[in-house]
Amino acid sequence: MDYKKVLPKYRKDRTRLIEILKEIQSAEGFISDKAVQAVADNLGLSRAEVEGVISFYHFLSDRPLGKYVVHLNNSITAEMAGRERVARTLEQETDCRFGQTSADGLVTLLETSCIGMNDQEPAALINGVVFTGLTPEKVKKIVAWMRQGKLVQDMVEETGDGANSHELVRAMFRNNIRKTGPVVFGDYSTGQALTRALSLTPEAVIDEVKKANLLGRGGAGFPTGLKWEFCRKEKGEQHFVICNADEGEPGTFKDRVILTERPQMVFEGMAIAGYAVGARLGLLYLRHEYTYLRRYLEHVLQKMREQGWLGQNIAGRGFAFDIEIKMGAGAYICGEESALIESAEGKRGEPRDRPPFPVQKGYLNLPSTVNNVETLATATQILARGAGWFRSMGTQVSAGTKVLSVSGDCDRPGIYEVEYGLAVRELLDMVGAKDTLAVQVGGPSGNCISEAGFGRKICFSDLATGGSIIIFNKSRDLLAVVRNFLEFFIEESCGWCVPCRAGNVLLKKKFEKIASGRGTAQDLKEIEAWGKIIKSMSRCGLGQTSPNPVLTTLANFNDLYQSLINKEADFIPEFDLNRAVAEACALTGRKFQEEHDHA
Amino acid sequence: MPEVIKFTIDGKECQAEAGQTIYEAAVANGVYIPVLCHFEGLKPVGSCRICSVRVNGRWMASCTQPVTPGLVIENDVPEVEEYRKAIIEMLFVEGNHFCPACEKSGNCELQALAYRYQIMVPQFPYLFPKKEIEAFPKFLLEHNRCVQCQRCLRAVQTKDGKKIFALKNRSGRVRINVDKKLAARLTEEEAQKAMEVCPVGAILKKEVGFRLPIGKRKFDHRPIGSEIEEKK
Numbered sequence: 001m002d003y004k005k006v007l008p009k010y011r012k013d014r015t016r017l018i019e020i021l022k023e024i025q026s027a028e029g030f031i032s033d034k035a036v037q038a039v040a041d042n043l044g045l046s047r048a049e050v051e052g053v054i055s056f057y058h059f060l061s062d063r064p065l066g067k068y069v070v071h072l073n074n075s076i077t078a079e080m081a082g083r084e085r086v087a088r089t090l091e092q093e094t095d096c097r098f099g100q101t102s103a104d105g106l107v108t109l110l111e112t113s114c115i116g117m118n119d120q121e122p123a124a125l126i127n128g129v130v131f132t133g134l135t136p137e138k139v140k141k142i143v144a145w146m147r148q149g150k151l152v153q154d155m156v157e158e159t160g161d162g163a164n165s166h167e168l169v170r171a172m173f174r175n176n177i178r179k180t181g182p183v184v185f186g187d188y189s190t191g192q193a194l195t196r197a198l199s200l201t202p203e204a205v206i207d208e209v210k211k212a213n214l215l216g217r218g219g220a221g222f223p224t225g226l227k228w229e230f231c232r233k234e235k236g237e238q239h240f241v242i243c244n245a246d247e248g249e250p251g252t253f254k255d256r257v258i259l260t261e262r263p264q265m266v267f268e269g270m271a272i273a274g275y276a277v278g279a280r281l282g283l284l285y286l287r288h289e290y291t292y293l294r295r296y297l298e299h300v301l302q303k304m305r306e307q308g309w310l311g312q313n314i315a316g317r318g319f320a321f322d323i324e325i326k327m328g329a330g331a332y333i334c335g336e337e338s339a340l341i342e343s344a345e346g347k348r349g350e351p352r353d354r355p356p357f358p359v360q361k362g363y364l365n366l367p368s369t370v371n372n373v374e375t376l377a378t379a380t381q382i383l384a385r386g387a388g389w390f391r392s393m394g395t396q397v398s399a400g401t402k403v404l405s406v407s408g409d410c411d412r413p414g415i416y417e418v419e420y421g422l423a424v425r426e427l428l429d430m431v432g433a434k435d436t437l438a439v440q441v442g443g444p445s446g447n448c449i450s451e452a453g454f455g456r457k458i459c460f461s462d463l464a465t466g467g468s469i470i471i472f473n474k475s476r477d478l479l480a481v482v483r484n485f486l487e488f489f490i491e492e493s494c495g496w497c498v499p500c501r502a503g504n505v506l507l508k509k510k511f512e513k514i515a516s517g518r519g520t521a522q523d524l525k526e527i528e529a530w531g532k533i534i535k536s537m538s539r540c541g542l543g544q545t546s547p548n549p550v551l552t553t554l555a556n557f558n559d560l561y562q563s564l565i566n567k568e569a570d571f572i573p574e575f576d577l578n579r580a581v582a583e584a585c586a587l588t589g590r591k592f593q594e595e596h597d598h599a
Numbered sequence: 600m601p602e603v604i605k606f607t608i609d610g611k612e613c614q615a616e617a618g619q620t621i622y623e624a625a626v627a628n629g630v631y632i633p634v635l636c637h638f639e640g641l642k643p644v645g646s647c648r649i650c651s652v653r654v655n656g657r658w659m660a661s662c663t664q665p666v667t668p669g670l671v672i673e674n675d676v677p678e679v680e681e682y683r684k685a686i687i688e689m690l691f692v693e694g695n696h697f698c699p700a701c702e703k704s705g706n707c708e709l710q711a712l713a714y715r716y717q718i719m720v721p722q723f724p725y726l727f728p729k730k731e732i733e734a735f736p737k738f739l740l741e742h743n744r745c746v747q748c749q750r751c752l753r754a755v756q757t758k759d760g761k762k763i764f765a766l767k768n769r770s771g772r773v774r775i776n777v778d779k780k781l782a783a784r785l786t787e788e789e790a791q792k793a794m795e796v797c798p799v800g801a802i803l804k805k806e807v808g809f810r811l812p813i814g815k816r817k818f819d820h821r822p823i824g825s826e827i828e829e830k831k
Contacts, residue, residue: 046757048765048778055768331769348766353645353663495747495766495773497646498686502693505771506723526722533685536658537648574724 001027003038014043015364017053017346018329021060030061056348056494058112058330059288066101066108068146071125075114075250076484077407077470078121082135086122089136093143106146113332113488114250115289118407118470119414120173127152128291132173163260168296175257176414179430181401182393183381184374185417190264191309193384197272198317202232205276209379212387213399218244218335218372219442219466220541224379227369231277231359234367239279241270242363242370244340246287248332249443250488251468254403255373257415259286259293262377263300264309267323269376271310272383274321277369282323285340288330297325332492336540337370339494350494351540374403374467394420398459406431408440408471418458425454427469435474438557443468444485445545448478450556478557479515482549486511489546500543503534507547509574518572519565528554606670608652621661621672622650631824632674633683633712635690636748637662638796644749649686649712653679680716687712688721693771695730695743696799702808703800705816709746710799711823728771735782737790738804745775745801754796755789757781764793775801 001024010016017039024035031054040050054060058071072078072087087098090109096102098109117123120132129152131142145155159165160174177185197205210225231239243266247255259266270282286294301323304310312320326344328334334343338352341363362368371379378400382390391399398420404427407413411432418427428436440448441458442465449456449463456463472481486508495501510527513519531547531554538544554561566572578594585592604615608630615624620643625632636647643662650661653673661672673679690709698704730742751764752775763785767776785793794804813819 044759044761046761046763046765046778046781048767048776048781049762051776052762052765052767348769350766353643353660355665491770493770495769495771496644497648498689498693498746499648501747501771501773502689502726505726506689506692509724509726530685530723533682537651537682537686539645539648539660 001035003035003042007038007042010042012043014045015344015346017043017045017050018057018060018343019327019346021050021054022327022329025060029067030064032062036062053346053348056331057288057328060329064101064105066106068106068152069108069110069127071110071112071115072098073113073115073117073121073123074111074484075118075121075488076481077118077251078123079480079484080408080476081121083122085136086134086139089139090143093140094146107143112289112330113492114248114252116247116253116256116287117173118251118253118405118468119176121407123173125289126155129153129156130171130173130289130292131155163296166296168299169260169292171292174414175260177257177261178406178412178414179416179418181403181417181419183390183401183417184258184262184265184377184403186381188262188265188381188384190268190304191307191315193380193382194268194271194275194309195315197275197383198315198319202276202278205272205383206232208387209276209382212382212390213397214375214378214382214390215398215460216372217374217378217402217466218247219249219445219464221460221464224371224375227359227371228273228276230357231367231369234360236366238281238364238366239274239277240363240366240368241273241277241279241282242337242340242344242368243270243282243284243376244335244337244370244372245290246285246328246335246340247373247466248287248335248492249445249466249468250485251407251440251443251470252405252466253407254405254415254467256290256293257405258373258377258403259290259297263297264304265377265380266373267301267304268309269371269378269380270323271314271321272379273369273371273376275319277367279369280320280322282321283344283363284323284325285328285334285344286325287328287334291327294325294327301325331494332488333494333540333542336542339540340370341368348494350496351542353539372466395457395459395461397461402458402465403467404458404465404469405467406469406471408469409433409436409473409476410471420457420459422458423455424449424458424463427458428454428471431471433471433473436471437474437476438472438478438481438553440468440470440472440481441465443470444488444549445541446548446552448481448549448552448556453556478553478560482511482553483508483515485549486546489542493542493546497537497539497543499534499537500539500546503530503538503543504546507531507534507550511550513572513574514561514564517564517566518576519561520569520572521565521567522571524554524561524565604666604668606666606668606672608672608674609676615666619666621652621654621659621664621666621670624666625661625672625674626827629827629830630674631827632661633715633824634662635708635712635746635798636750638750638754638798641750641753641796644753646747646749647686647690649683651679651682651686684716684718685722687716688718688723690746691718691721692723692725693728694745695727701744701800702803703744703797705813705819706811707800707818708798708823711818714818715822715824730774733777734805735777735779735785736805737782737785737787738793738802740775740777741801741803742774744799746799747773747775748798750796750798751775751793751802755785755793757784
């Protein structure tokens with residue numbers, strides 16, 4: 001690749017660093033030393049800085065990869081759906097281990113965090129193409145195709161429902177929309193809401209959203225109208241609307257389905273937000289895992305421009321607004337709004353200190369409102385149908401509906417748009433869940449509830465959720481669930497602050513001690529205390545919620561932990577002498593004799 | 600006239616100027632809040648979290664949080680101090696710190712904090728990570744001791760703003776990455792500065808070591824923070 005020819009089109013724009021690196025990687029398979037130097041020189045950065053960005057993201061690589069790169073999802077529902085057998089088959093068929101490239105350079109096997117296919121696991125990305133419902137048999141077929149040199153796109157034999165079958169998408173999976181509601185999946189005609197918004201003043205638009213009591217759908221629940229108002233009031237030469245399409249919370253896939261079936265509603269919401277806050281440009285920050293949607297979304301944007309819903313003179317009212325798509329590169333933390341902004345600026349996705357908040361100093365240090373996909377779609381419907389209509393649904397505090405992504409042990413996993421205030425038990429009936437042991441509400445960072453909590457309601461004042469609902473039946477090992485979640489947070493911590501970077505590793509170590517039966521009552525006290533330290537001292541929402549898998553199971557499944565600990569012993573050392581000796585004996589071929597009296 | 604902000608730390612009435620962080624305001628009022636990643640004159644990054652205080656029940660890093668009127672800050676109270684101690688311990692188990700053999704001993708802020716907090720044995724198990732030592736023309740980078748405070752990153756850059764020190768990787772694998780080409784061009788003064796801002800013995804200038812005898816080192820006689828508390 002001739003970097004001198006490729007780089008000029010980016011006009012030395014540092015905010016496009018990730019885009020540049022992705023183009024190089026897709027042409028050359030990886031980002032070589034030479035490429036790093038060329039990019040650094042072009043953008044006026046040090047090599048160290050460019051290396052810092054590459055090494056931050058899952059999907060950028062500074063070492064050569066195979067012709068086919070498999071990223072097998074490692075979320076808990078994948079494990080439940082037989083991921084282990086799929087992984088072993090992949091290793092056998094390719095003669096390669098995870099984390100490595102096969103000797104013939106054909107395949108690289110890697111793991112990745114949730115790719116938004118939790119209802120159709122085990123799933124993997126192969127050269128960016130999504131494969132769902134994998135089985136050992138399918139893996140054998142795919143590897144055979146790889147040996148024949150077949151294009152990955154051509155391995156998709158059947159396409160899914162709705163826009164998944166669109167020629168620009170051609171995805172093999174289904175939307176699995178099981179229950180539509182009146183808001184996100186309700187009646188909708190593009191432009192109606194925007195036309196009404198443009199007939200009002202920006203302040204009146206904000207007022208309407210405030211009256212509707214729209215709270216952020218990404219999980220944090222911040223009032224959207226208030227956010228827009230703060231953003232509007234900030235002075236800056238330009239304002240931005242950013243749509244957060246980086247749903248990375250394991251078990252969440254509703255934004256994928258909304259973007260597949262209702263992209264116009266989301267884009268219209270961005271234009272409405274743009275009008276409200278005084279922005280001319282909107283950015284859709286799309287997670288790397290959803291790259292397959294990009295061409296389709298560009299096509300939708302182009303159509304909306306042609307129809308006059310985006311562009312220089314929207315609806316003939318002189319309002320100018322357009323939308324660009326910015327791609328992520330694989331990092332859960334980028335769902336956090338300030339980390340997302342850093343990433344959109346082409347940097348490592350490390351959260352910022354607040355204040356200043358993004359509404360004050362966001363993208364390019366200019367006032368920016370960052371809203372979730374579903375929030376923006378919902379705002380469109382509020383403008384189309386009015387705040388009164390919206391408030392007639394849900395509860396007093398939590399108005400409207402919520403789109404839930406349901407996965408795990410149930411007959412009908414998929415997408416459910418429900419009114420706020422629905423009890424967990426009602427949801428379990430709706431999705432066909434039987435013998436339920438636990439429900440993970442809000443993903444790993446949320447709450448793991450037991451039967452005693454099934455009467456609780458899904459809403460901001462009780463069980464808040466960004467949309468992830470994972471169900472575990474009584475045959476499941478809850479410890480495996482907690483372990484999977486803890487590993488997820490350890491991997492996805494950006495590493496900036498000490499409590500999150502080191503604390504989560506230590507928390508997992510303590511958890512393993514307890515899970516292995518070597519814990520005492522003191523260990524239970526300590527694991528709870530450590531969890532609280534991490535939550536209190538961490539810099540951003542990741543560390544402030546990462547101990548939740550332990551803390552909420554400790555609270556709701558205390559009997560399980562009590563049954564694991566040694567009630568006689570006051571203290572059991574971290575170091576297991578017998579195990580260490582047994583290991584050494586095995587290595588040296590000696591006979592192992594257990595020692596009993598070390599006390 | 601700058602606006603005067605009134606607030607309290609552990610019940611003590613304090614005054615601050617607008618724009619000051621809680622940490623800066625505390626120092627100005629003779630109140631010590633322990634810091635590690637913070638260094639005067641550098642933009643705070645809030646990475647170590649040792650300076651966390653509790654404000655109306657909420658935890659915040661005092662090095663990055665602006666002081667606002669009426670704040671009721673808890674600083675020298677058991678739970679806050681206990682949590683800070685935990686962070687210091689985390690740093691000890693996350694790296695490989697062997698004080699007796701370290702050139703920075705006695706001048707090391709991490710060690711000094713451990714003494715101030717009377718840490719005998721950390722409550723956490725040691726992680727014994729495998730880390731390396733890198734050599735550059737003018738300095739050594741001892742990753743075993745690095746606490747990722749990002750002081751070097753912020754203090755030493757090229758004149759045109761290029762980063763000589765940058766972060767690499769993420770999660771527990773995060774580490775300081777040195778730009779070899781730029782590092783080779785560091786002046787004596789810049790290398791000296793990098794070593795001086797490093798709170799621990801991670802950045803060591805070549806050809807000097809154990810320069811100060813025991814008894815003359817920074818923390819040989821008084822605990823870290825004394826200079827602030829004595830201003831009272």
